[in-house]
Structures are given as structure tokens and as C-alpha cells.
Amino acid sequence: xxxxxxxxxxFIRKIRLRKRTVLFFQCxxxxxxxxxxxxxxxxxxxxxxxxxxxxxxxxCAYSMIFTNSLIFHTFVTSAETVAGFLISTLLxxxxxxxxxxxxxxxxxxxxxxxxxxxxxxxxxAPIIIVWVGNNINSIIVVALLTSVVVSILxxxxxxxxxxxxxxxLIYTLGGNKKDVLFKVVLPANIPAVMNTxxxxxxxxxxxxxxxxxxxxxYGLGYLIIYGSQIxxxxxxxxxxxxxxxxxxVLYKGIVILENKIVSKVM
Amino acid sequence: xEYVFKAENISFSYYTLQGEQNVLKDISFGIKQGEFVxxxxxxxxxxxxxxxxxxxxxxxxxxxxxxxxxxxxxYMLQQDYLFEWRSVFSNALLGAEIKGTITEETKEYAKxxxxxxxxxxxxxxxxxxxxxxxxxxxxxxxxxxPKPDILLLDEPFSALDYQNRLNxxxxxxxxxxxENKTAVMVTHDIxxxxxxxxxxxxxxxxxxVIKNEFEIDMPYDSLRRDNPKFTKYFNEIWKELQ
Numbered sequence: 001x002x003x004x005x006x007x008x009x010x011f012i013r014k015i016r017l018r019k020r021t022v023l024f025f026q027c028x029x030x031x032x033x034x035x036x037x038x039x040x041x042x043x044x045x046x047x048x049x050x051x052x053x054x055x056x057x058x059x060c061a062y063s064m065i066f067t068n069s070l071i072f073h074t075f076v077t078s079a080e081t082v083a084g085f086l087i088s089t090l091l092x093x094x095x096x097x098x099x100x101x102x103x104x105x106x107x108x109x110x111x112x113x114x115x116x117x118x119x120x121x122x123x124x125a126p127i128i129i130v131w132v133g134n135n136i137n138s139i140i141v142v143a144l145l146t147s148v149v150v151s152i153l154x155x156x157x158x159x160x161x162x163x164x165x166x167x168x169l170i171y172t173l174g175g176n177k178k179d180v181l182f183k184v185v186l187p188a189n190i191p192a193v194m195n196t197x198x199x200x201x202x203x204x205x206x207x208x209x210x211x212x213x214x215x216x217x218y219g220l221g222y223l224i225i226y227g228s229q230i231x232x233x234x235x236x237x238x239x240x241x242x243x244x245x246x247x248x249v250l251y252k253g254i255v256i257l258e259n260k261i262v263s264k265v266m
Numbered sequence: 267x268e269y270v271f272k273a274e275n276i277s278f279s280y281y282t283l284q285g286e287q288n289v290l291k292d293i294s295f296g297i298k299q300g301e302f303v304x305x306x307x308x309x310x311x312x313x314x315x316x317x318x319x320x321x322x323x324x325x326x327x328x329x330x331x332x333x334x335x336x337x338x339x340x341y342m343l344q345q346d347y348l349f350e351w352r353s354v355f356s357n358a359l360l361g362a363e364i365k366g367t368i369t370e371e372t373k374e375y376a377k378x379x380x381x382x383x384x385x386x387x388x389x390x391x392x393x394x395x396x397x398x399x400x401x402x403x404x405x406x407x408x409x410x411x412p413k414p415d416i417l418l419l420d421e422p423f424s425a426l427d428y429q430n431r432l433n434x435x436x437x438x439x440x441x442x443x444x445e446n447k448t449a450v451m452v453t454h455d456i457x458x459x460x461x462x463x464x465x466x467x468x469x470x471x472x473x474x475v476i477k478n479e480f481e482i483d484m485p486y487d488s489l490r491r492d493n494p495k496f497t498k499y500f501n502e503i504w505k506e507l508q
Contacts, residue, residue: 165343171323172341173361173412183360187351265351 052233060234084143084204092151139211146207147200158192194258269296275329291473304459307469313452340414346405348393361412419451
């Protein structure tokens with residue numbers, strides 16, 4: 001495309017300019033926000049004991065990396081979350097397969113799924129902790145619980161919306177229900193399962209943090225609760241910021257994985 | 267000539283909470299070896315239901331179908347339904363895969379069909395790389411690989427635009443003739459039915475009965491549409507459908 005016209009180049013140039021401008025404002029807002037925060041704290045407009053300040057947060061992070069194994073806390077939270085959404089997606093797909101292959105079972109369990117879906121799963125966290133124990137397993141179970149029901153519902157509805165004619169094709173070639181499952185329903189719904197995985201990362205984070213707040217000795221949820229109890233707001237704010245970065249990284253990672261897998265199979 | 271398939275007094279109804287819908291009523295006909303028969307009729311007249319019964323996908327409430335021993339049917343749907351997560355070649359082997367009969371021989375046979383119908387260079391591509399007509403040919407190869415004795419075509423060209431439709435229907439029907447297959451095609455397009463068939467069976471509105479049958483007495487070639495008899499047949503069938 002060396003001989004692209006002037007108008008074409010102009011068009012590309014405008015789009016690039018627009019992209020750069022947007023990025024500039026996005027960065028500017030972030031910088032301005034922290035600068036304003038720091039300025040207000042320095043001038044005594046806000047009480048930095050309650051609101052902390054970017055400088056204190058950075059200093060807190062710097063000191064905790066060496067003395068309080070901040071990286072370990074972050075790792076624990078990530079591991080629990082990843083375990084939560086992976087198990088939840090696998091379990092959700094498995095249960096969806098069972099309900100898909102028997103519309104009778106599906107009909108029976110529909111109301112239970114609907115009720116379980118609307119129950120705030122965080123309310124179950126204390127029960128899980130009593131049952132499973134005061135350890136990392138109960139946190140993973142809580143993380144799993146927050147997303148598994150919605151996974152089942154999403155994947156099942158995707159399964160049930162599989163093109164009827166693709167299914168008919170399998171029967172015309174002499175296939176049975178098992179062939180329909182493995183040759184059509186599962187491969188056709190890889191994008192839907194990947195999408196569920198994406199939704200589950202966010203939900204699983206909620207479960208992990210709730211669990212950590214209730215029982216853990218490690219993790220960012222623990223740091224948030226601990227920090228607020230001893231009035232170390234810098235520790236709380238730092239944990240929240242790390243959590244924001246962590247969830248974004250994880251989400252983006254899943255999106256990249258999704259694009260790779262979906263472009264390969266679709 | 268010997269019948270490879272016979273429908274005897276077939277009746278079929280769909281049942282819903284709103285009531286019973288009788289779609290086929292006392293349908294009887296036979297298909298001879300090597301014949302290309304079209305079933306024409308208004309939309310929603312139960313033509314496709316008839317085809318599903320012939321394929322053994324559903325059972326009629328009354329009447330029965332008689333087939334030659336070990337008759338294998340091949341079915342072609344309204345669209346190609348090639349799976350995007352498989353290569354075109356692997357799509358074509360789907361039937362053999364389901365039956366668990368993938369051998370070097372089936373693969374060779376599939377390859378020979380791809381070669382015969384000009385798709386060799388697209389064999390390992392994704393279906394989306396193929397044009398509408400090519401996809402339809404690939405779908406036909408998928409139907410042919412299990413070596414069916416009788417092909418059942420359910421409005422196989424209705425998803426294509428008019429220009430493509432003429433070319434593809436000519437192409438597909440000449441492949442079927444070349445492979446010497448018996449075929450039954452369901453269509454609501456009268457000219458399509460006349461241009462490819464040896465015989466046209468006309469269904470009425472539901473509950474469908476056979477209104478009439480027309481032997482198409484024209485040489486089978488691409489000039490059928492220009493034959494003066496074409497218009498005559500068209501008008502006769504059109505009148506039946508009114």
C-alpha cells in the first residue's frame with residue numbers, strides 16, 4: 001500500500017492523533033488525581049492520617065516489600081483467585097453438560113439455580129469457613145462459590161442456543177447425543193466458555209477478598225482488614241491499588257488468551 | 267424399474283399445547299434407482315418433514331417407509347453448516363468420523379472428490395476462506411463421503427443469492443448425475459425443480475397431500491431453462507400450487 005492516496009493517509013493520521021489524544025487525557029487524569037491528593041495532604045486540606053497520601057503509600061509499599069513480604073501477599077491473593085475461577089469454570093462447564101444432556105434434570109434444577117444465583121454468595125462465606133476450616137481451602141471455595149452458579153447458567157444457555165441445524169447435521173450423519181456434545185456443542189461454545197472465564201475473574205476476586213478478610217493471615221484482603229484495624233490507611237490504600245492493578249492484569253491476560261484460542265478454533 | 271424407496275400412506279402431525287397440527291396426510295410415492303425427484307410445494311407445507319421421515323430422523327404416526335436392504339441416506343441441509351473449528355477436509359470426514367470408519371481408503375476417496383470438484387487447494391483451509399458456491403460443494407462432498415445410496419436435499423440452495431443459486435444448483439445437480447446417485451430434493455422454487463429433476467411431485471398446503479406428479483421429459487443439460495417445454499411445465503406446476 002505504498003501508493004495510498006493522500007486522503008487515505010490523512011484518514012490514518014487523524015485516527016492515530018485521536019488515539020494519542022485519548023491516551024494523553026487518560027494519563028493526565030491519573031497523574032492529576034495523585035498530584036491533587038498529595039497536594040491536599042501536604043497543605044493539610046485533608047487529614048493524611050485518615051486519607052493517607054501517594055507518598056506514604058509508595059513508602060509503605062517500599063518498606064513492606066522487604067520487611068513484610070508484600071510480594072508473597074500479592075501472590076497468595078492471585079493464586080487463590082486463579083484457582084477459584086479455573087475450578088469454577090471447569091465445574092460450571094461440567095454441570096452445564098449434565099443439565100444440557102437431560103432437559104428433564106434441567107427443568108427440575110432450574111428454580112434451585114435461580115435462587116442460588118440470587119443469594120449473595122458473600123453471605124455464605126462464614127458458613128464455608130466453619131465447614132471447610134480456617135485455611136486457604138475455604139478461601140478458594142468462597143471464590144469458587146461466587147462465580148460457579150452464574151457460570152452454569154451462562155454456559156448452559158449458550159449450550160441450549162447451539163444452532164439446531166448443526167445438531168441436526170450430526171444426526172443426519174448417523175451420530176448420537178454424545179457426538180452432538182463432542183463434535184458440535186462443546187467446540188461451538190468455546191467462545192462462550194472463554195467469556196465466562198472472563199466474567200469469573202472479577203467475581204472470583206470478590207470471593208477471595210471476602211474470604212481473606214474473614215480468615216486469612218496472608219493476602220491483600222488480609223492486609224486491607226489488618227491495616228484498617230491498626231489505622232494504617234497507607235497500607236489499606238496500597239493494597240487496594242495493588243488489587244486494582246492485579247485484577248486488570250489478570251483480566252487482560254484472559255482477554256489475550258481468549259483471542260488466541262478463539263481465533264484458532266473459530 | 268426397481269424402487270429404492272417407497273413411502274406408503276404417510277401421515278404426520280406435530281403436537282403442541284395449542285393443538286395438533288396435521289402436516290402430512292396419506293402421502294405415498296416411490297423413488298426409482300438413479301432418479302432425481304423434486305418435491306415442490308408452498309412454504310411450510312411439510313416438505314422438509316417428509317425429508318426428515320425419509321432420513322429416519324423422525325417417525326410418522328401413520329404409514330411406513332420401505333427401503334431396499336441396507337439403504338444409506340445422505341442429507342444436505344439448507345445451509346452448508348461447515349464447522350469453522352475444523353478444516354474443510356476434516357469437515358468432509360465428519361460422517362466417517364462419527365461412524366468410526368475413517369481409514370486411508372475413506373481419506374483417499376474424500377481427496378479424490380475434492381480433486382474432482384476443484385477444491386483440492388482449499389482442503390486444509392478454514393471454511394470461511396471459501397465462497398458460497400465452494401462451501402456448498404464442500405458440504406456435498408461431506409454428504410458423499412459415507413457413500414449414500416440416496417441423497418436427500420432440503421432446499422440446498424436457498425441460502426445463496428440468485429446469481430450464485432443458478433450456478434451452484436447446476437453444479438451440484440451435475441455432480442449428483444455424474445456420481446450416478448438417486449436424489450430427492452425439496453424446494454419451493456419451481457424453476458429450480460424443473461431444471462434439475464426427472465420428476466416433480468407437487469405437495470398441497472398443509473395438511474399436505476400429493477396434488478400431482480410431472481415427469482420432466484427434457485434432456486438433462488444446462489440448456490433446460492431455454493427449452494420451450496420449460497415454460498409449459500412451469501405454468502402447469504404453478505397452476506397446481508395456486
